[in-house]
Amino acid sequence: MEPAIMVRGLDHHFGAGEARRQVLFGLDLDIARGALVVLMGASGSGKTTLLTLLGGLRSVQAGSVRVLGREMAGASATALAGARRRMGFIFQAHNLHESLTAVQNVRLALDVHGAVPQAEAAAARALSLVGLEDRLHYHPARLSGGQKQRVAVARALAGSPEIIFADEPTAALDAENGLAVVALLKRLGAARGTTTLMVTHDNRVLDLADRIVTMRDGRLMPA
Amino acid sequence: MALATRLLGRLPIGWLQLAHRRGRFLAAILGVGFANLLVFMQLGFMGALTSTVGLPYAALDADILIQAPDANTLTDGSPLPRQRMLDALAVPGVAAAAPVFMGKLEWRSADGSARSLDVMGVDPRLPSLRALEGRRDVLTLPGAAFIDRATRNVPPEVFAGLDAGTPQRFEFQGRGLTLHGSFTIGGSFSGDGWLVMSDQSFVTLFRNRSLPAPNLILVRAAPGQDVPALAARINAALPGPDAVARPIATALARDQAFQTTQRPVGIIFGMGVLMGALVGIIIVYQVLSSDVADHLREYATMKAMGYRQGFFLGIIMEQAVVLASLGFIPGSLMAYGLYALLTAVTGIDVLMPPERLLGVFAGTVVMCVASGALATRRLARADPAELF
Ligand SMILES: Nc1ncnc2c1ncn2[C@@H]1O[C@H](COP(=O)(O)OP(=O)(O)OP(=O)(O)O)[C@@H](O)[C@H]1O
Ligand SMILES: [Mg+2]
Numbered sequence: 001m002e003p004a005i006m007v008r009g010l011d012h013h014f015g016a017g018e019a020r021r022q023v024l025f026g027l028d029l030d031i032a033r034g035a036l037v038v039l040m041g042a043s044g045s046g047k048t049t050l051l052t053l054l055g056g057l058r059s060v061q062a063g064s065v066r067v068l069g070r071e072m073a074g075a076s077a078t079a080l081a082g083a084r085r086r087m088g089f090i091f092q093a094h095n096l097h098e099s100l101t102a103v104q105n106v107r108l109a110l111d112v113h114g115a116v117p118q119a120e121a122a123a124a125r126a127l128s129l130v131g132l133e134d135r136l137h138y139h140p141a142r143l144s145g146g147q148k149q150r151v152a153v154a155r156a157l158a159g160s161p162e163i164i165f166a167d168e169p170t171a172a173l174d175a176e177n178g179l180a181v182v183a184l185l186k187r188l189g190a191a192r193g194t195t196t197l198m199v200t201h202d203n204r205v206l207d208l209a210d211r212i213v214t215m216r217d218g219r220l221m222p223a
Numbered sequence: 224m225a226l227a228t229r230l231l232g233r234l235p236i237g238w239l240q241l242a243h244r245r246g247r248f249l250a251a252i253l254g255v256g257f258a259n260l261l262v263f264m265q266l267g268f269m270g271a272l273t274s275t276v277g278l279p280y281a282a283l284d285a286d287i288l289i290q291a292p293d294a295n296t297l298t299d300g301s302p303l304p305r306q307r308m309l310d311a312l313a314v315p316g317v318a319a320a321a322p323v324f325m326g327k328l329e330w331r332s333a334d335g336s337a338r339s340l341d342v343m344g345v346d347p348r349l350p351s352l353r354a355l356e357g358r359r360d361v362l363t364l365p366g367a368a369f370i371d372r373a374t375r376n377v378p379p380e381v382f383a384g385l386d387a388g389t390p391q392r393f394e395f396q397g398r399g400l401t402l403h404g405s406f407t408i409g410g411s412f413s414g415d416g417w418l419v420m421s422d423q424s425f426v427t428l429f430r431n432r433s434l435p436a437p438n439l440i441l442v443r444a445a446p447g448q449d450v451p452a453l454a455a456r457i458n459a460a461l462p463g464p465d466a467v468a469r470p471i472a473t474a475l476a477r478d479q480a481f482q483t484t485q486r487p488v489g490i491i492f493g494m495g496v497l498m499g500a501l502v503g504i505i506i507v508y509q510v511l512s513s514d515v516a517d518h519l520r521e522y523a524t525m526k527a528m529g530y531r532q533g534f535f536l537g538i539i540m541e542q543a544v545v546l547a548s549l550g551f552i553p554g555s556l557m558a559y560g561l562y563a564l565l566t567a568v569t570g571i572d573v574l575m576p577p578e579r580l581l582g583v584f585a586g587t588v589v590m591c592v593a594s595g596a597l598a599t600r601r602l603a604r605a606d607p608a609e610l611f
Contacts, residue, residue, distance in 0.1 A: 048611045051611060052608045052611060055527070057527060057607045057608040057610070057611075058608040078531060081526070081529045081530070081531050082529065083529075084527060084528065084529040085528070085529035087529075089524075089527050089528070089610075091524075091610050091611055092611065093610075095520060095521070095524040095610060097236075097518075097521045097524070098243065098521075099236070099239045099240045099242075099243035100234070100236070100239060104234055104239070107234060108234070108236075108525060108528065109528055111233045111234065112525075112528050112529045112530055115232050159528075167611040
């Protein structure tokens with residue numbers, strides 16, 4: 001079976017003309033299905049840029065990126081949006097919708113697949129997996145930072161994605177909560193066979209990783 | 224909520240976003256309502272103008288009017304030769320004809336108050352106003368007149384006296400006139416009421432007018448006549464360009480079109496409708512586009528989840544329809560109240576026909592959706608690549 005992610009000769013530039021600067025240099029990377037992979041590297045080494053390219057949030061300029069058997073290079077905006085429906089994203093900030101309750105926020109990730117029967121119940125189940133069954137109808141303003149990030153985890157998992165991309169999901173949390181969120185991702189991902197690619201600077205979560213990939217100055221370090 | 228979710232096939236996100244900012248939401252609803260009210264008021268004035276124009280036409284006992292070619296309304300045409308009445312009577316199918324004189328008069332009381340009256344001079348031997356049938360011989364008395372019961376600002380004892388059968392004597396521009404009774408036409412935008420007298424009394428009052436030159440000739444068709452065809456035959460029989468015959472409905476429609484599109488008052492009302500629509504569009508655009516700006520992060524997050532452009536357009540359109548519907552309710556209620564107030568104060572019926580209610584609602588939805596369409600241009604700034 002093809003790996004979940006297959007990258008060949010990936011370059012990326014930012015800016016135009018004089019200001020044009022290369023930030024990714026000929027990356028080659030395979031990530032097996034079901035793995036929890038941690039991406040590390042100094043600030044500015046290109047981790048976020050790689051993540052946005054893999055997640056179809058940015059257009060591929062040069063090289064090949066195959067995610068879940070689908071080529072992302074040259075795909076239209078609509079095709080990228082379609083590909084993203086099979087992925088889940090956890091951002092550094094929780095990015096919850098302040099006008100929606102916790103359960104409504106999670107529902108958003110289900111509704112994107114069209115009318116799901118019992119969407120509300122499914123969203124509530126996802127929230128109980130992260131231990132928030134008693135906060136279903138709270139708006140984000142009434143949740144703590146850790147609770148909000150757990151809602152974001154529930155939202156990323158609710159649509160049963162095949163891949164989860166997480167960029168420093170623990171940065172806004174204290175050590176204890178951060179570890180709890182990553183452990184949660186690991187446990188739920190393992191149960192479902194979800195591939196997880198997570199950027200983090202947090203050394204304590206490294207024990208949970210199946211594999212660690214390191215970047216330096218836009219290049220992947222040999223393992 | 225559950226119903227909206229089922230109807231939309233998704234969460235009513237637009238509604239939830241609006242409702243989350245209560246103060247702004249309320250202001251937006253009132254703003255749309257105010258724009259509605261502006262439009263309703265102008266349409267109310269326009270409608271009242273149109274219907275008051277029709278009141279004297281309805282009072283005339285005529286199928287066809289003959290007027291000078293420069294006439295735009297019932298009262299503003301040049302005098303025309305009385306001979307045209309005889310020309311018309313010679314046309315087969317014409318049953319009767321009568322001359323009518325039109326003038327304007329300031330009625331000042333001793334206390335300084337004044338009303339502006341439209342004066343009609345009629346031949347008391349011929350039927351011309353339906354309301355006077357059976358008593359028009361009273362007008363043969365010199366200086367005898369009937370007054371419009373709906374005339375504004377008339378001391379109540381005048382009508383009380385008339386009802387008791389006591390003629391009321393007044394000075395009009397230095398001439399004595401005696402009111403012998405009343406009838407009803409109704410006040411308009413240009414005058415406070417009507418006065419009817421004989422053609423003899425009329426030319427005595429208006430020194431520069433003469434019996435051989437009336438303003439209007441009323442023509443009645445014989446039973447079974449096709450009125451437009453008869454009007455065409457009369458026009459063919461009239462010798463010169465000094466007179467034009469029209470079915471009374473046509474004359475009325477011309478008058479209404481003239482008053483609403485050529486006269487300043489009509490143009491002002493039309494501008495008012497435009498202004499109201501513009502105010503509404505600006506308010507709704509402001510609200511919707513700042514709502515988009517406030518939620519760029521949320522929209523970017525939803526884009527990352529895989530939602531496409533159409534979904535976001537749907538949210539903004541949902542908001543547009545919510546604002547239109549919720550704004551329309553206070554707007555139309557306030558309009559009902561002000562219509563009733565205007566009717567009571569001016570004596571002009573300002574009514575709300577159902578098609579106006581529907582039309583303004585449809586216009587409000589179109590206005591809100593147009594503003595929403597403008598606001599969607601800001602969506603492009605929601606870039607999911609900037610979220611990490
Ligand atoms: N939108 C952009 N426009 C121009 N340059 C950018 C943009 N985004 C990132 N860069 C540059 O590309 C390089 C890689 O940035 P990237 O955000 O991928 O690094 P990172 O490894 O995620 O760093 P950090 O750990 O600080 O998040 C940096 O030099 C950064 O300045
Ligand atoms: Mg980064």
